[in-house]
Amino acid sequence: xxxxxxxxxxxxxxxxxxxxxxxxxxxxxxxxxxxxxxxxxxxxxxxxxxxxxxxxxxxxxxxxxxxxxxxxxxxxxxxxxxxxxxxxxxxxxxxxxxxxxxxxxxxxxxxxxxxxxxxxxxxxxxxxxxxxxxxxxxxxxxxxxxxxxxxxxxxxxxxxxxxxxxxxxxxxxxxxxxxxxxxxxxxxxxxxxxxxxxxxxxxxxxxxxxxxxxxxxxxxxxxxxxxxxxxxxxxxxxxxxxxxxxxxxxxxxxxxxxxxxxxxxxxxxxxxxxxxxxxxxxxxxxxxxxxxxxxxxxxxxxxxxxxxxxxxxxxxxxxxxxxxxxxxxxxxxxxxxxxxxxxxxxxxxxxxxxxxxxxxxxxxxxxxxxxxxxxxxxxxxxxxxxxxxxxxx
Amino acid sequence: xxxxxxxxxxxxxxxxxxxxxxxxxxxxxxxxxxxxxxxxxxxxxxxxxxxxxxxxxxxxxxxxxxxxxxxxxxxxxxxxxxxxxxxxxxxxxxxxxxxxxxxxxxxxxxxxxxxxxxxxxxxxxxxxxxxxxxxxxxxxxxxxxxxxxxxxxxxxxxxxxxxxxxxxxxxxxxxxxxxxxxxxxxxxxxxxxxxxxxxxxxxxxxxxxxxxxxxxxxxxxxxxxxxxxxxxxxxxxxxxxxxxxxxxxxxxx
Ligand SMILES: Nc1ncnc2c1ncn2[C@@H]1O[C@H](COP(=O)(O)OP(=O)(O)OP(=O)(O)O)[C@@H](O)[C@H]1O
Ligand SMILES: [Mg+2]
Numbered sequence: 001x002x003x004x005x006x007x008x009x010x011x012x013x014x015x016x017x018x019x020x021x022x023x024x025x026x027x028x029x030x031x032x033x034x035x036x037x038x039x040x041x042x043x044x045x046x047x048x049x050x051x052x053x054x055x056x057x058x059x060x061x062x063x064x065x066x067x068x069x070x071x072x073x074x075x076x077x078x079x080x081x082x083x084x085x086x087x088x089x090x091x092x093x094x095x096x097x098x099x100x101x102x103x104x105x106x107x108x109x110x111x112x113x114x115x116x117x118x119x120x121x122x123x124x125x126x127x128x129x130x131x132x133x134x135x136x137x138x139x140x141x142x143x144x145x146x147x148x149x150x151x152x153x154x155x156x157x158x159x160x161x162x163x164x165x166x167x168x169x170x171x172x173x174x175x176x177x178x179x180x181x182x183x184x185x186x187x188x189x190x191x192x193x194x195x196x197x198x199x200x201x202x203x204x205x206x207x208x209x210x211x212x213x214x215x216x217x218x219x220x221x222x223x224x225x226x227x228x229x230x231x232x233x234x235x236x237x238x239x240x241x242x243x244x245x246x247x248x249x250x251x252x253x254x255x256x257x258x259x260x261x262x263x264x265x266x267x268x269x270x271x272x273x274x275x276x277x278x279x280x281x282x283x284x285x286x287x288x289x290x291x292x293x294x295x296x297x298x299x300x301x302x303x304x305x306x307x308x309x310x311x312x313x314x315x316x317x318x319x320x321x322x323x324x325x326x327x328x329x330x331x332x333x334x335x336x337x338x339x340x341x342x343x344x345x346x347x348x349x350x351x352x353x354x355x356x357x358x359x360x361x362x363x364x365x366x367x368x369x370x371x372x373x374x375x376x377x378x379x380x381x382x383x384x385x386x387x388x389x390x391x392x393x
Numbered sequence: 394x395x396x397x398x399x400x401x402x403x404x405x406x407x408x409x410x411x412x413x414x415x416x417x418x419x420x421x422x423x424x425x426x427x428x429x430x431x432x433x434x435x436x437x438x439x440x441x442x443x444x445x446x447x448x449x450x451x452x453x454x455x456x457x458x459x460x461x462x463x464x465x466x467x468x469x470x471x472x473x474x475x476x477x478x479x480x481x482x483x484x485x486x487x488x489x490x491x492x493x494x495x496x497x498x499x500x501x502x503x504x505x506x507x508x509x510x511x512x513x514x515x516x517x518x519x520x521x522x523x524x525x526x527x528x529x530x531x532x533x534x535x536x537x538x539x540x541x542x543x544x545x546x547x548x549x550x551x552x553x554x555x556x557x558x559x560x561x562x563x564x565x566x567x568x569x570x571x572x573x574x575x576x577x578x579x580x581x582x583x584x585x586x587x588x589x590x591x592x593x594x595x596x597x598x599x600x601x602x603x604x605x606x607x608x609x610x611x612x613x614x615x616x617x618x619x620x621x622x623x624x625x626x627x628x629x630x631x632x633x634x635x636x637x638x639x640x641x642x643x644x645x646x
C-alpha cells in the first residue's frame with residue numbers, strides 16, 4: 001500500500017472506532033503528556049533556582065551567627081584576620097546585614113518599604129557585581145560610615161531618568177543617602193527581582209537593623225574544590241570564638257546547588273520511570289488492539305494475499321497502522337502535556353517552555369512504540385496462510 | 394481432447410491429492426487428479442457440492458497446496474516456491490473472481506481494482522490508468538468512486554472481474570462467479586467471460602450449473618475428488634440430457 005494511503009486508511013479505521021481507538025491511545029497520551037509536563041516544569045524550576053544561585057556566586061560560603069544576644073560575638077576583624085591567615089583558601093570576606101527601611105520616592109510623597117543590604121567594599125567581588133554608572137562602595141565609605149549607596153536598576157528606573165541617578169539623594173528612614181553607583185542589570189529590572197536592591201556600608205546597616213552585632217558573613221573561596229578544608233578552618237575559628245558549634249551555621253552555595261541538582265535528578269528519574277511504565281502499558285494496549293484488528297481483518301488479509309500481496313506488504317500495512325495510532329496518541333499527549341505544563345507554569349509563576357527536543361523525543365518514542373508493539377501482530381498477519389485467511393468469516 | 398498439445402500446458406496437475414484429516418475421518422477432497430489446461434482454453438470444472446471443485450481451484454490459484462502430487466504452472470513446480478514467489482504468481486499470472494466478490498468494503502471500487510496493480514509495484518498513474526480501463530471494459534466506470542456496498546450484486550461482481558482483469562493475467566479463475574446472481578445477470582457475466590476468452594484469455598470457470606458449463610468449450614467433471622469426464626462440453630452425458638430437457642421444456646411452454 002502506498003504510504004499516505006495506508007495512513008489515510010489507518011486514520012479512517014481510527015475514526016470508525018473512536019472510543020476503542022481513544023482507549024488504545026490513552027496509555028500513550030498519558031505517558032507522553034507526563035514526559036512533556038515533567039521535563040518542562042522541571043526545566044522551569046531548575047532554571048529559576050539556578051538563576052538565583054548564579055547571581056549568588058557559587059564559590060561562596062555563608063556564615064550565619066545564631067547566638068546574637070549572647071555575650072560572645074564575632075567581629076568583622078575576627079574573620080578578616082582568618083581570611084588573611086588562610087589566603088590559600090579564601091579570597092574575600094564581607095559582613096552581610098539586611099535591614100528593612102522606609103524609602104521615600106523622590107518624585108512623590110509616597111513611601112514604601114525597602115530591603116537594604118549592608119556590606120563592605122569587597123562584596124562586589126564576592127557576589128560578582130559590577131556598576132554601569134558611578135562606582136561601588138570603597139573602604140573609606142565603610143570606615144567613615146558615609147551615607148552613600150549603590151542601587152539596582154529597579155530603583156533607577158522607578159525613581160530616576162535614565163543615567164541621572166548617580167549623585168542624587170535617596171531617603172532611607174528619613175536620612176538622605178547619596179547614590180554613588182548603579183549596578184548592572186542582573187534580571188529584568190522588575191519588582192521582586194535581583195535588581196530591586198540597595199547596598200550601603202555595613203557599618204550603617206547594622207545600626208538600621210537594630211541588632212547589636214553582625215548576623216552573617218559571606219566568604220568567597222579561592223578554589224571550590226577545597227570546600228571541606230575551608231569549612232573546617234571556619235568552624236574551628238567560630239567554635240573558638242563562640243564557645244560552641246551550636247551558635248553558627250555554615251552553608252556553601254555549591255553544596256546546596258549540588259544537593260538540589262541531585263534531588264532534581266532523582267525526582268526526574270523517578271517520574272520518567274513512571275512515564276516510561278505508562279508508555280510501556282500504552283504499547284501493550286496497542287499490541288492488544290492490533291492483535292484484535294488482525295483477527296477481525298483476517299478475511300481482508302486473505303483477499304489481499306489472493307491479489308498478490310507479499311509478506312512485506314501486509315507487514316507494512318499493520319506496522320504503519322500501529323505507528324499511526326501511537327503517533328496520533330503521541331501528538332494528543334504533547335498537546336495535553338503542553339497545556340497542563342502551561343497552566344502549572346502560571347500557577348507556580350515559573351517560566352515553563354516545553355522544549356523542542358522533548359517534543360521531538362516524545363513523538364518519536366510514541367511512533368517507535370507503535371512500530372515495536374505493532375510488529376508482532378503484523379508478523380502474525382503476514383504469515384497467515386492465504387486460503388485459511390480467505391475462508392475466515 | 395486438447396487443441397494445442399504441441400505447446401507446453403499452462404496448468405498441469407500430475408496425480409494431485411488433497412486429503413483433509415479431521416479426527417478419525419479422512420476426506421479425500423481430491424483423489425488422484427491429473428489434467429492439463431492450455432493457453433486460450435475455456436474450461437468449466439463442474440460437479441456436485443463437495444465434489445472438490447473449490448479445492449481444485451485453490452490449488453490452481455496457488456492459494457493452497459496439494460497433499461501429494463505435482464502441480465506445474467507454466468512448467469514450474471509450485472510446491473518448490475516460497476510464499477512470496479507464490480504471491481508474485483498470484484499477482485502476475487492469476488486473476489480471481491469469487492462467488493462472494495471479496496471486495497474490500499472500506500476502499501472505493503477504483504482502489505479495489507488498483508490493489509493487484511499496487512502489489513505489482515506499478516506507478517500510481519499507471520495503476521489509475523489500467524484500473525479505469527478495466528472498469529470501462531466491464532461497464533461500471535461510473536461507479537469508480539463509489540464503495541462496493543453502494544452497488545448491486547451484479548455490479549459488485551463486475552468490479553471484481555475488473556480487478557481480476559486489470560493486471561492482464563494469463564489465467565482467470567472464477568469460482569461460482571454467478572452463484573449469487575439472478576439468471577439474467579448470470580448470463581451477462583458468462584457472456585463477458587466468453588468474450589474475454591475470445592480475446593485470448595485462458596478461463597477456468599467453476600460451476601455446478603450444467604447450462605452454464607454447456608457454454609464452455611471444455612468440461613472437467615469431478616465427483617468425490619475424481620475426474621469422471623474430461624472433454625468437449627457437448628459430449629458430456631449429463632450436459633446433453635440437461636440441455637435436451639431444457640429444450641423440451643421451452644418447446645412445451
Ligand atoms: N478446510 C477443510 N477441512 C476439512 N475438509 C474440507 C476443508 N475444505 C474442504 N473440505 C472438504 O473437502 C471436500 C471438497 O470441498 P470443496 O470445497 O472443494 O467442494 P466444492 O466442490 O467446491 O463444493 P461446493 O460446490 O459446495 O462449493 C468437501 O467434502 C469438504 O467438506
Ligand atoms: Mg466450492
